[in-house]
Amino acid sequence: MTHLPDDAGGPLRPAVAEIDLEAVDHNVRLLRERVAPAEVIAVVKADAYGHGAVPVARAALGAGATWLAVALVEEAEELRAAGVTVPMLLLSEPPPAAAARVLAADLTPSVYTPIFAEALRVEAARRGRPVRVHVNADTGMGRVGVARTDWDGFLRTLRAWPDLEVQGLMSHFACADQPGHPSVRQQQQRFEEFLQLARTHGFDATLVHAANSAAALTIDESHYDAVRLGIAMYGAPPSPALASAAELRPVMRLVADVAFAKRVGAHSPISYGHSWSAPVAGVVATVPLGYADGVPRLLSNRGEVVLSGVRRPIVGAVTMDMFMVWCGDDQVDVGDQVVLLGRQEDAEVTATEWAHHADTIAYEILSRIAPRVPRVYLTGQASGG
CATH class of the missing domain: 3.20.20.10 (Alanine racemase)
Structure with a gap:
């Protein structure tokens, strides 16, 4: 489960960008x-x-x-x-x-x-x-x-x-x-x-x-x-060609909790335009982040996230505030953490991967994570300045 900043009157949506x-x-x-x-x-x-x-x-x-x-x-x-x-x-x-x-x-x-x-x-x-x-x-x-x-x-x-x-x-x-x-x-x-x-x-x-x-x-x-x-x-x-040029550590980890999950029947259409339908009966999870938060709409039916340590496909159109994930027959509960960018167990999604699907660069992916997504600094503010 995602831990929100402990601020009275602060954000309520279970979604944060963790900054390491x-x-x-x-x-x-x-x-x-x-x-x-x-x-x-x-x-x-x-x-x-x-x-x-x-x-x-x-x-x-x-x-x-x-x-x-x-x-x-x-x-x-x-x-x-x-x-x-x-x-x-x-x-x-x-x-x-x-x-x-x-x-x-x-x-x-x-x-x-x-x-x-x-x-x-x-x-x-x-x-x-x-x-x-x-x-x-x-x-x-x-x-x-x-x-x-x-x-x-x-x-x-x-x-x-x-x-x-x-x-x-x-x-x-x-x-x-x-x-x-x-x-x-x-x-x-x-x-x-x-x-x-x-x-x-x-x-x-x-x-x-x-x-x-x-x-x-x-x-x-x-x-x-x-x-x-x-x-x-x-x-x-700086580019996929330089992915192995140095042992860099990603600083941002973008996470959210499952907001809604339901079992759908085979051929059930999902999201605007019905661009995707369930191939068989299974579970679709809704994640409370969308393109207004910096999730590119071009990830619709292309991108993947990590849920319960498994990479799972984004299905249907990414909407302004939410997107859906196909989970097959796996048990998924409201509150389960979804990793959009970063690692969970042995699975990882990177900004470079998003950039590939969205026909852009990692710079744009990271800099467009919207201000309405709270930033949580995991190690406190370092000294210096």
Whole structure:
């Protein structure tokens, strides 16, 4: 049976996401040893990929991470409000009007557009102290970053602004999760070109970083001064091709109790659209989680869960708040625990498996487990910060 958080007036539905902070500790220590002497930047954007930013950040820092990284100023402000004081990298530029909040939160922003860099310069001058920045160069990702044709001009501009201190130089790999992809070597070469250009402009950055989890696992020469650990910190491989690259431990275990069970006759249709019917008489169990909770509708008639130590198929359409499981002739009772993600006895379902069925990636599966599913931290909040 699933144990709910012991909060008066708290959630009543028997469904939780168990977050194993010891697994965070294990994963960070494992990868920190692997990439040493490079530092570890723990990426806790999107509420730590749905795991809870504050407790995960503290666990990662306790395991030896020296930096945190977020995507939004608001994410950083939440961590600061919780008392987390370590250096924090802002991965994406916010609107220029947010410059004051960036500095107020003592963030180290990445910069890649003149308009945001100018806003930072003005705010830093107003406060009377320089702001440290990391210059993000687009070496082939094609998302954000200073375009290759603009590298020289952008660096010249920054060199002329003493209120901006270039502490870091960074980039991001597009295909590091695909071993042997030709773009990886090309991006590495372009990043080296960017680093050399920065040196010719007189920049001596103390933190050079390009590696994400995939590159940290597979491209030693990409480690530089630091690596940015995201999905691997949460115990999922960056891609199925890297499933055996490290002994990672999944951090999230998603569980719920059977809410309803009944015996149905042969050929009885189940759920919206009647896309599945019982092949013979047997037991169908209803689980109180659905696509509003992050269970992909594409798991309908495809995915499996673990119940009583046995993998069992999801049958019929996943609905907003519930889905059904075929149990055959087995005895199933209300209150029996169902494992959607994680292990029970010798059976396991992973985020990578869900991603395969839903034609997506494990990152999306984990980060879309909805806030209305309570998080339970099994080992308490680790120290650090």
